[in-house]
Each structure stands twice: as structure tokens, then as C-alpha cells.
Amino acid sequence: MDSFDVKGSGGCPVMHGGATERKTDVTSWWPNALNLDILAQHDTKTNPLGEEFNYREEVKSLDFDGVKKDLHALMTDSQDWWPADWGHYGGLFIRLSWHAAGTYRIQDGRGGGGTGDQRFAPLNSWPDNGNLDKARRLLWPIKRKYGNKLSWADLLVLAGTVAYESMGLKTYGFAYGRPDIWHPSKDVNWGSEQEFLADAANRYEDITEANTLADPLAAVHMGLIYVNPEGVNGNPDPALTAQHVRTTFARMAMNDEETVALTAGGHTVGKAHGNGDGSKQGPEPEGAPIEEQGFGWQMKGARGIGKDAVTSGLEGAWTTEPTKWDNGYFDLLLNYEWELKKSPAGAWQWEPVDLPEEKKPVDAEDPSKRHNPIMTDADMGLKVDPIYREISEKFYNDPEYFSEVFARAWFKLTHRDMGPNIRYIGPDAPKEDLIWQDPVPAGSTSYDVDAVKAAIRGAGLSGPEMIATAWDSARTFRSSDNRGGANGARIRLEPHKGWAGNEPERLQKVLNALAPIASQHGASIADVIVLAGNVALEDALKAGGHDIEVPFAPGRGDSTQEQTDGDSFEYLEPLADGxxxxxxxxxxxxxxxxxxxxxxxxxxxxxxxxxxxxxxxxxxxxxxxxxxxxxxxxxxxxxxxxxxxxxxxxxxxxxxxxxxxxxxxxxxxxxxxxxxxxxxxxxxxxxxxxxxxxxxxxxxxxxxxxxxxxxxxxxxxxxxxxxxx
The missing domain is CATH 1.10.420.10 (Peroxidase, domain 2)
Structure with a gap:
């Protein structure tokens, strides 16, 4: 058999390397060329399930109880090739779900767990996602079993929710309905850096002022979800880290209480892995040789699994009982002194001073041994930041309240990009309207549309005024997280009505003319705004020689100011509209x-x-x-x-x-x-x-x-x- 030279190109009948190496494309030749790729991504041709497949319909026939039962069983089904810490995979799957959903940022609604994007580069090879490839492989038998009725996007988020349930947390609920994508998203700006974990100062005007982080980014380094666990730029400083935590979590739509709850709740279970020599770690999945079959970070010449795995480089559990949902995190954080030390892998971490032996977690594989728990610089930030400290003490003194706040914050983290609860599918989907879901009351469909159109034509408004108002009402929609749009008529509420792009004077004139029509005919203002745009468009079509009726579907509702989270809606303000x-x-x-x-x-x-x-x-x-x-x-x-x-x-x-x-x-x-x-x-x-x-x-x-x-x-x-x- 002839030898196969993957490096040479002589005699090769095709363009060598054309599918595997960096290719010369239009933007390589002309870097300033306008790249339209983001408007062509996720074309139906890339979907192996075909154009007729509708996941949101398919998932309704899923055996919901069976999936959860299988996931609960998996939590304690430790595999030799990637053994579970303390015989429980809960911590691993929680990290998997968190890192799938935690890329969401409120600035543009992009990122998040709604598409299963974590399966693809660059996310599958981010340093912060180290060894999550193993978690996805552990889930593969369940995905294979339930097939097209269960998307990877739903499964990646569900796994962490079930993990918390299996360790004793009463969760708030779970909703299905996230269709998969089939190649990496091209629309998310992860940053301009060309290397992972580059100097964080590149992202800030002033790294000591966390709020100068460049928009729309929500992480301090390329390749991290949030902040550096060792401290800003790897330099421990809990007070400064706390400032950066506040900014990054705010950009993921979380307030201070939710931030403390999520940080503490995420570290109540599981452990960090750094019990080995990181220099022996192989390349990430996208850089690994073909025989690794999509696995990355393989340890060469070392055991590299179980207690000897290296992921973040920090080593240890945060609590005494890392497979149990309890209040032990706050007990250790607040009641003991902590000092800086280095992990076996050489990472900065905080360890307690004079901690009683019985408070130390047992070894992940040998219960006869105990080790110090650890805290990251972000954990210590909860202790030294006065606002975070007050919230932490409140949670410590009221464990039930902590559990409730965390359960709701976890649900928000994992569902933030799904949109309103009308999109929720499954028996565990909560019915409660939450303000971050941008609730919209149901609107009427029983009014006389033709009568409303006639009234609009007699309202004395110009065509451009009606077209502009309808467009401005609808253009806020973001397919990234299903927020905004004409439904709810929030254009008449704060902050929308004051936005410069909405021309407040013209907007108020149109609203003053349309609101009485809506009231008189029993229609929502939201419907009448859109219908007015359609009326103007139909008249313009006739003027252009076209007799076309513009489709209209009644049923939009009118949200109230109380149903509108003004702070989060500020991010929907258009700064440009071509x-x-x-x-x-x-x-x-x-x-x-x-x-x-x-x-x-x-x-x-x-x-x-x-x-x-x-x-x-x-x-x-x-x-x-x-x-x-x-x-x-x-x-x-x-x-x-x-x-x-x-x-x-x-x-x-x-x-x-x-x-x-x-x-x-x-x-x-x-x-x-x-x-x-x-x-x-x-x-x-x-x-x-x-x-x-x-x-x-x-x-x-x-x-x-x-x-x-x-x-x-x-x-x-x-x-x-x-x-x-």
C-alpha cells in the first residue's frame, strides 16, 4: 500500500489542504470587503434532518419522564474511561450546562444555550470548557436513544438541572424547545484576540475599572465564560475580582443577589481539577489528532482522569460534601480565614487556615483521605465586597431563601435566551410570568379589521409616519434571544418612547391618533400600529401599480410599564438603523x-x-x-x-x-x-x-x-x- 503523506502536495489531484488548512477567501484577499456570511449561516442545506423537520413539534412527543429517569441513573453510573468524582457526575454536568448557557450576554442577546453551539468550535475548544467534551460523550447514549425528539441544545441544559435535582435541590423547572444548529455560529463577537487567555487589559480601557470592558463582551479573557478564577490577569485580588464579577454577571442579565446565588450554588457541588502537570496536557479538541476522535486535553504520560485530571488548574472542592446541595459553602467561606496557596498544577487558589479535619472534603477516590477545600478569587470576592458580603450572610442565615433564589437564578441562566414562556414546552415548564421574559398579555382577535383600517385611513397620518412607526415598533426584535418586536407595543412605554431612533415627536403624534382607534374598536395598540403600517404599505403598493393585500394576523397584546424591565430593555435601543x-x-x-x-x-x-x-x-x-x-x-x-x-x-x-x-x-x-x-x-x-x-x-x-x-x-x-x- 502506498504511503499517505498528509504534508506533501506533489501529485495530489485536488487542491491540497483546501478543506483543512486556512484557506484564501474573499476577506483574506480584501480584508475590508463586506462579509455577508452571518446572513447565510444555518442554511437548511446544512441540516441533516431536512427542511420539513420541526424540532419544536417533534419534542412534544418526547418521553419526558424517561429522559429524566435516564439522566438520574447516569449521574451515579461512573465510567472507567472518565470516572465520576465521589461516584457522582453532578458537578461535571452542572458545569456543562452552565458553560453552554453562560455565554449569553444581554448586550446583543447572542450566545447562550439555545442552539447547542457548544458542540462546535470555538466553544468546544475554549480553555474554560476543558474536558466538557467528556461530559458530552457521557450524554451520547441518551441522545442516541431519544434521537430527533431530543435536541443536543435541550439535553446540554437539562443535564445540569437534573444534576441539581439528584443532589437535593428543588429546581424551579425546565422547558424544552431549543432546536440544534449544525455548524458554528458566525454572528457572535467573542473578541478580537488571536490567542486564548490573552492579556485581559486588551479588553478594557482601564483594567482596574471593570465597567470599561468593551461592548458587547461579557468575559475578561478570550476563552473564558466569566472571570479568571486566579484573579484579574491571574493576579489574586478579591476586591478587584469582585468588581469584574459584577460587570460580567450584569452583562449576562444578573443582579447582585442572583450573582451571589449563582456563584455560591455553582460551587456548592463538584470540584476543580488541577492535580497534575498541565504541561503534559495535549491539544484541545479542534487541535487534537484524528485518532482522538474529537477528544481534547488528553494527558500524555500521566493518568489524567479522576482525581488526577487537570482542567482549570485549581485543585479541590469548595464544600465538605460536594455531592450534596446544602449551605456548606457559606459556612466555610464566612466562618474561616483563608490564605493564598498554589495548586499541584501551579494555579493560585485560596485555602482555609486551621480548618477542622471533619470539615474537609474526602478525596474524590479514596474516602480515607481528606483535603483542604478551596476558594477561587471570585469566591473570596463574595467575602470582601461589602454588598456581596451582606447578601452572602443573608443566604447563610436563611438556607431556604438561598435555595429558592438560586433555583430561580439557575432557571433564568438556562432559559434567558428562549424568550417568553409561550415558547416553553414540556411538563416541567413553569407557568409564572417573570419580568425578564418580557410578558405580553393576550390580545383580541375578534374586532373588525376592515373597520380599523378604514379608521386609520381617516386619522390624518401620512404614509411615511405610519410606516416608520410600525417599523420602529418591530425592529427591536432580536432572534438571538427572542426579545423585542411589535407585540406588547412597548414603543409607547419607557424607555422605548424616548429613544432618538424612534423620533419621539413623530411617534407621539402617531400614537395620539391610533390609540383612540384601538380603544374604539377593541383592538390592541400593538395591532393597530402594525395595521397602520400595512395600510400605508397597501396604499403605496397601489401608487406603484401593484394591487397586493398585505397579510395581517391580529392578536398582539399591550404590555404595561410594570411588565417592562426598563434596565434590560435599554440594551435593545437601536444605535443605527440602515x-x-x-x-x-x-x-x-x-x-x-x-x-x-x-x-x-x-x-x-x-x-x-x-x-x-x-x-x-x-x-x-x-x-x-x-x-x-x-x-x-x-x-x-x-x-x-x-x-x-x-x-x-x-x-x-x-x-x-x-x-x-x-x-x-x-x-x-x-x-x-x-x-x-x-x-x-x-x-x-x-x-x-x-x-x-x-x-x-x-x-x-x-x-x-x-x-x-x-x-x-x-x-x-x-x-x-x-x-x-
């Missing part, structure tokens, strides 16, 4: 990149983004009535003029300032229109130009109108989870 050609300020990202970000959060494809921008320009719906990009002599009519004129070589384009261009008639030299970068990118980017040319064709004016209506309706209904199949 669809309405507006930016609140100047940013490091180019306007067209901000447009892509908004389009991806809205769940749009590149063609949908294209048709919406061109249509919104024709509708004259720019922020503040700006004429930029309104490249038509018929503003207000829905036409494909934007694309026709953008691609017409009768004009040339000339920059006149930052993000400002004149479109000049080549023959006369007169400025015909003005435009922004967001407008001109649809002619300069080769992919977007290809879409623009489709809509500019003489035979596609009708297609343009139909596609615009479909994309508009998609945005208006993005948060209508009650309409899901």
Missing part, C-alpha cells in the same frame, strides 16, 4: 456593518435585507425625513426605482463628506440624489449588487413588490410566537 438610513453617532463599525448586524438580529436573509432597504427608500421612510437614498421621482410609492437608479450608469457617485455622497447626472453634472454608505453598498458589494440587479430588472417589478411585502410581514410577525407551526 433600513431607515440613520445612525445615532459615529462608531468603529462601518454603517453597512451595522446594517448587517441589525438584519441578522431580525432573522433576515441577504435578499430580504436588500429588498427591504430598497423598498423603505422608495416609501420615503428615512429617519427625520432625510432624502438620502430616496432615489426616485415618486417618493411614497412602492417601486423598484432605488435599484433601477442605483444600477443605472447614467449617474456617477461622488463623496461629499463622512457617510455622504452625491449621485450626479453624467450629462448635466447636476446632483440628482444624495446617498449614504448603506445605500451605495448595494451597488459596490458584488453579492449585494447581484441582488440589486435582480430587483432592477424590467420584468421583476412585480417580484420586488411581492418580496418586499413578504419581508415586511416577516419583520412585523417576528415575535408572534403564537403563530409558530
Amino acid at each position: 433600513f431607515r438610513n440613520w445612525m445615532k453617532g459615529q462608531y468603529a463599525a462601518a454603517p453597512e456593518e451595522l446594517l448587517l448586524d441589525r438584519a441578522q438580529l431580525l432573522g433576515l436573509t441577504a435578499p430580504e435585507m436588500t429588498v427591504l432597504v430598497g423598498g423603505m427608500r422608495a416609501l420615503n421612510a428615512n429617519h427625520g425625513g432625510s432624502g438620502k437614498g430616496v432615489m426616485t421621482d415618486r417618493p411614497g410609492a412602492l417601486t423598484n426605482d432605488f435599484f433601477v437608479n442605483l444600477t443605472d450608469m447614467a449617474y456617477r457617485w461622488e463623496p461629499t463628506g463622512e457617510n455622504s455622497y452625491d449621485i450626479i447626472d453624467r450629462k448635466t453634472g447636476a446632483t440628482k440624489w444624495t446617498a449614504s454608505r448603506v445605500d451605495l453598498v448595494f451597488g459596490s458589494n458584488s453579492i449585494l449588487r447581484a441582488y440589486s440587479e435582480v430587483y432592477a430588472q424590467d420584468d421583476n417589478a412585480g417580484k420586488f413588490a411581492r418580496d418586499f411585502v413578504a419581508a415586511w410581514t416577516k419583520v412585523m410577525n417576528a415575535d408572534r410566537f403564537d403563530l409558530e407551526a
Whole structure:
């Protein structure tokens, strides 16, 4: 048999390394090229289950009791190839679930456990996720058994919840319904660093001021979920670490009480692993040789499993009984003095001074031995930070309250990106409305829609005013965590109604006209806002020569101010909206990149983004009535003029300032229109130009109108989870 040379390329009949090495692509040749990949990710072609498969329907037939029974049995079914500490896998599975869900950040709603993304790079190879590949392999027999009825995304989160139950915690509940993705997410900005655990100062204006952490990041190092367990940049300083803990947890939507509860509850069970020489550890899964079959961090020349495993480098348990849910964490933290020491692997950790022998946890494999418990720098932060200390003492003195707060915080951590509880599936899903779920009361569907449309037409509002209001109400939707959108009509509440992007004066004028109509006809204001946009769109379609009725589904409700968590909604404020050609300020990202970000959060494809921008320009719906990009002599009519004129070589384009261009008639030299970068990118980017040319064709004016209506309706209904199949 001929030898196989994986390094050589001579005589190879295909492009050697094309599928395994760093490839030269468009952005490698031209780094400033606009990369549209985030609008094409998770295409149905990558899903092996096919286009017709609907996980949210499939999971409803899952044997829910059987899954939990199997998971409970697995907790104490220790395997020789990866033995359980003290015979219980609870700590490992809790860390698995936590690190799947804990990547969520409130800034953009991205990350989290809702997609099963932890199976793929870079998350499967993050240093902070060391040896979680073993946890996923332990779960594989259960995934194999229940197949398509149980997604990896649900299983990864459920495992930790069942682990807590098996160790004595009364959990708050669990909801199924997280569909899997089939390749890594491309839309999450994990940071600009090119190496794991790079200097944390790269992420801060001032590392001693935790709140200067760059947006939208929520971890102090590339490759960590939260903070460095040894201290900021590996330097122990509990007071400074506490400051960083507060910032990172706040960016994951947690307040101080929830932060203390989660930190303590996460460290009430299980242990850290650093009882060995980290230099003998092999590469992470993505860098491991093919024979490792997706395993990483294998120890070479050392046992490397059980009590000898190396993961974080810290070594030891936090509590006396690490497989039992109790209040022992606060007992040890608050009632004993602690000193800095080094683990066998050389990591900084805190250990108690003069701790009674009976308070020490037994060895994970040999119950005849006992070892000091440990605390991380973050744990010590709970003791030295005055606010955290007060909360810790409250939890210590009221164990039942601690258990209740933790159970609710754990549920929030693991469900934050699922959206409202209407999306919850399964017998253990709690029915209580929680403010972080952004509750929306049910709306009426029994009113006369045609009568409301007639009243809207008589309200004295212009088409652009109604289009802009409907769009602004709906554009806050984030597919990343299913927040925002038109349902609830929060555009009329704080903080939404004061946002600069919503043009408060125009908004109030429209609301004053529409609210009486809603009241008179028994419709929600949310419905009437969307319906008004549809009315204006239908009139614009007729003006453009198209007789198309815009689909409308009644049933939106109106949320109250009390049902609106103003602090968390601040993160939904649009700072730019390319669809309405507006930016609140100047940013490091180019306007067209901000447009892509908004389009991806809205769940749009590149063609949908294209048709919406061109249509919104024709509708004259720019922020503040700006004429930029309104490249038509018929503003207000829905036409494909934007694309026709953008691609017409009768004009040339000339920059006149930052993000400002004149479109000049080549023959006369007169400025015909003005435009922004967001407008001109649809002619300069080769992919977007290809879409623009489709809509500019003489035979596609009708297609343009139909596609615009479909994309508009998609945005208006993005948060209508009650309409899901």
C-alpha cells in the first residue's frame, strides 16, 4: 500500500489542504470587503434532518419522564474511561450546562444555550470548557436513544438541572424547545484576540475599572465564560475580582443577589481539577489528532482522569460534601480565614487556615483521605465586597431563601435566551410570568379589521409616519434571544418612547391618533400600529401599480410599564438603523456593518435585507425625513426605482463628506440624489449588487413588490410566537 503523506502536495489531484488548512477567501484577499456570511449561516442545506423537520413539534412527543429517569441513573453510573468524582457526575454536568448557557450576554442577546453551539468550535475548544467534551460523550447514549425528539441544545441544559435535582435541590423547572444548529455560529463577537487567555487589559480601557470592558463582551479573557478564577490577569485580588464579577454577571442579565446565588450554588457541588502537570496536557479538541476522535486535553504520560485530571488548574472542592446541595459553602467561606496557596498544577487558589479535619472534603477516590477545600478569587470576592458580603450572610442565615433564589437564578441562566414562556414546552415548564421574559398579555382577535383600517385611513397620518412607526415598533426584535418586536407595543412605554431612533415627536403624534382607534374598536395598540403600517404599505403598493393585500394576523397584546424591565430593555435601543438610513453617532463599525448586524438580529436573509432597504427608500421612510437614498421621482410609492437608479450608469457617485455622497447626472453634472454608505453598498458589494440587479430588472417589478411585502410581514410577525407551526 502506498504511503499517505498528509504534508506533501506533489501529485495530489485536488487542491491540497483546501478543506483543512486556512484557506484564501474573499476577506483574506480584501480584508475590508463586506462579509455577508452571518446572513447565510444555518442554511437548511446544512441540516441533516431536512427542511420539513420541526424540532419544536417533534419534542412534544418526547418521553419526558424517561429522559429524566435516564439522566438520574447516569449521574451515579461512573465510567472507567472518565470516572465520576465521589461516584457522582453532578458537578461535571452542572458545569456543562452552565458553560453552554453562560455565554449569553444581554448586550446583543447572542450566545447562550439555545442552539447547542457548544458542540462546535470555538466553544468546544475554549480553555474554560476543558474536558466538557467528556461530559458530552457521557450524554451520547441518551441522545442516541431519544434521537430527533431530543435536541443536543435541550439535553446540554437539562443535564445540569437534573444534576441539581439528584443532589437535593428543588429546581424551579425546565422547558424544552431549543432546536440544534449544525455548524458554528458566525454572528457572535467573542473578541478580537488571536490567542486564548490573552492579556485581559486588551479588553478594557482601564483594567482596574471593570465597567470599561468593551461592548458587547461579557468575559475578561478570550476563552473564558466569566472571570479568571486566579484573579484579574491571574493576579489574586478579591476586591478587584469582585468588581469584574459584577460587570460580567450584569452583562449576562444578573443582579447582585442572583450573582451571589449563582456563584455560591455553582460551587456548592463538584470540584476543580488541577492535580497534575498541565504541561503534559495535549491539544484541545479542534487541535487534537484524528485518532482522538474529537477528544481534547488528553494527558500524555500521566493518568489524567479522576482525581488526577487537570482542567482549570485549581485543585479541590469548595464544600465538605460536594455531592450534596446544602449551605456548606457559606459556612466555610464566612466562618474561616483563608490564605493564598498554589495548586499541584501551579494555579493560585485560596485555602482555609486551621480548618477542622471533619470539615474537609474526602478525596474524590479514596474516602480515607481528606483535603483542604478551596476558594477561587471570585469566591473570596463574595467575602470582601461589602454588598456581596451582606447578601452572602443573608443566604447563610436563611438556607431556604438561598435555595429558592438560586433555583430561580439557575432557571433564568438556562432559559434567558428562549424568550417568553409561550415558547416553553414540556411538563416541567413553569407557568409564572417573570419580568425578564418580557410578558405580553393576550390580545383580541375578534374586532373588525376592515373597520380599523378604514379608521386609520381617516386619522390624518401620512404614509411615511405610519410606516416608520410600525417599523420602529418591530425592529427591536432580536432572534438571538427572542426579545423585542411589535407585540406588547412597548414603543409607547419607557424607555422605548424616548429613544432618538424612534423620533419621539413623530411617534407621539402617531400614537395620539391610533390609540383612540384601538380603544374604539377593541383592538390592541400593538395591532393597530402594525395595521397602520400595512395600510400605508397597501396604499403605496397601489401608487406603484401593484394591487397586493398585505397579510395581517391580529392578536398582539399591550404590555404595561410594570411588565417592562426598563434596565434590560435599554440594551435593545437601536444605535443605527440602515433600513431607515440613520445612525445615532459615529462608531468603529462601518454603517453597512451595522446594517448587517441589525438584519441578522431580525432573522433576515441577504435578499430580504436588500429588498427591504430598497423598498423603505422608495416609501420615503428615512429617519427625520432625510432624502438620502430616496432615489426616485415618486417618493411614497412602492417601486423598484432605488435599484433601477442605483444600477443605472447614467449617474456617477461622488463623496461629499463622512457617510455622504452625491449621485450626479453624467450629462448635466447636476446632483440628482444624495446617498449614504448603506445605500451605495448595494451597488459596490458584488453579492449585494447581484441582488440589486435582480430587483432592477424590467420584468421583476412585480417580484420586488411581492418580496418586499413578504419581508415586511416577516419583520412585523417576528415575535408572534403564537403563530409558530
